[in-house]
Amino acid sequence: MKKLNLTQLGNFSKSLTATVYHAQPRFTEEIVEIFDFARENGLKIAPRGAGRSYNDAALKGGGIVLDLSLLKCIQAWDSEKGILRAQPGLTLETLWQFILSDGWWPPVVSGTMKTTLGGCLGMNIHGKNNFKMGTIGEHILEFDAILPNGKEVTCSPKKNKDLFYSMISGMGMLGIFTSVTMQMKRVYSGLLHVKEWNVPNLESQIGALLRGAPENDYIVGWLDGVANGASLGRGQMHAANYLTKDEDADPDNTTRVAFQTLPDKFFGVVPKSKLHYLMGLGLNNLGVWGVNMAKYIVGHDKSYQQPHAAFHFLLDYVPDWEKSYGKYGLIQYQSFLPKETALDAWREILTLSQKRKLPTYLGVTKRHRPDNFLISHALDGFSLALDFKITKNNRAKLSEMVQDFDKIVLEAGGRFYFAKNSETLVETARAFLGAETVEKFRKLKKRCDPENLLYSDLYERVFAENV
Secondary structure: OOOOOEEEEEOOOOOOEEEEEEEOOOOOHHHHHHHHHHHHHOOOEEEEOOOOOOOOOOOOOOOEEEEOOOOOOEEEEEOOOOEEEEOOOOEHHHHHHHHHHHOEEOOOOOOOOOOEHHHHHHHOOOOOOHHHHOOHHHHEEEEEEEOOOOOEEEEOOOOOHHHHHHHOOOOOOOOEEEEEEEEOEEOOOOEEEEEEEEEOOHHHHHHHHHHHHHHOOEEEEEEOOOOOHHHOOOEEEEEEEEOOOOOOOOHHHHOOHHHHOOOOEEOOOEEHHHHHHHHHHHOOHHHHHHHHHHHHHHOOOEEEEEEHHHHHOHHHOOOOHHHHHOOOOEEEEEEEEEOOOHHHHHHHHHHHHHHOOOOOOEEEEEEEOOOOOOOOOOOOEEEEEEEEEOOOOOHHHHHHHHHHHHHHHHHOOOEEOOOOOOOOOHHHHHHHHOHHHHHHHHHHHHHHOOOOOEOOHHHHHHOOOOO
């Protein structure tokens, strides 16, 4: 194993940094060596894929960050059945580009194609179709993993079932994925039918999600976080559906990577690599109010066809968009509420953010369903993700406010997602997961990792010994 050097790493939202020992194995055998090194030197380990988490999930200050991004080989592909086996460092970008021309698409994707397969499993990501396809874990046929206790295991919904449903969603704290076998979704075109329409308030937005989910393959809402009064929670909905067989006149063309590739210039003029600088000029209360007002006014009912990549990966449309939030980054806060309580809880959250003069600059809503994974954010309801800009003077106020949001969400029977929410307290994690789930996870942790080698800053913050 190469000598490990101290370096500075941060999270995706530029809000947290840590001094860590950076380890980047080229072969799975080196993972065991890194476990041994950590054990001998009294160090903790945090696994890391592409580092796209908005919190401290892939950081361990003073410890080792186990960077799995070089373990990215596609190990097997059955183009007839749509079954792929790959290493954990494979990105969704490489994945869809490899399979689309054969008529397949990942059944669940995040809002960015830059995430890795291992990271997606560790957080059990959801997409704009969670209400229909569930989380990514529901499409995993089996995986291989190395545990800190020295064992190598193969897990599936039937084999080592407890580990299967716990490592997927387990934040990388039980073991390290080394190979993942996944079922893909058959598609007959590189295009989606997309419908777009405005909704005047929060109630109509939630109603659109509730009514639209059974009728569409995907549905997602944009929410204007600065609108108030009767317009509180207004926004725009986007629903999409797959094209049926033979509906696309030229599927060989639309499934080409070149057809799907996002343009590198805005309106064909402004290089997108520079666009985040311009965006940063408008990321203030007045600028966001103006942009949101214009977006809502010009929005109207329309239908069109759009490439899969353009619809799914909006976060990749502007490279380095997170830098537009400035030096101190952003906090993304995501809550999941039962369909019976979401309206009142989110109305209270949005009103509180405006009252404290800390409005969200971006809001996204989705429809969800429950799942069987141990550390689950899922429920029969909705999610709302909110972005808040951090400044030199507002970090403490933001932290206090989102912790007040937590109280509102817990009171309403809600849940949280450990790839977001950098301010979650241990008491909050215990409250929404429940004592039984926490105890089960701790027992598995003791079995798989008796020396607590896997111990990210996130785990220390929300689980650890205080729970």
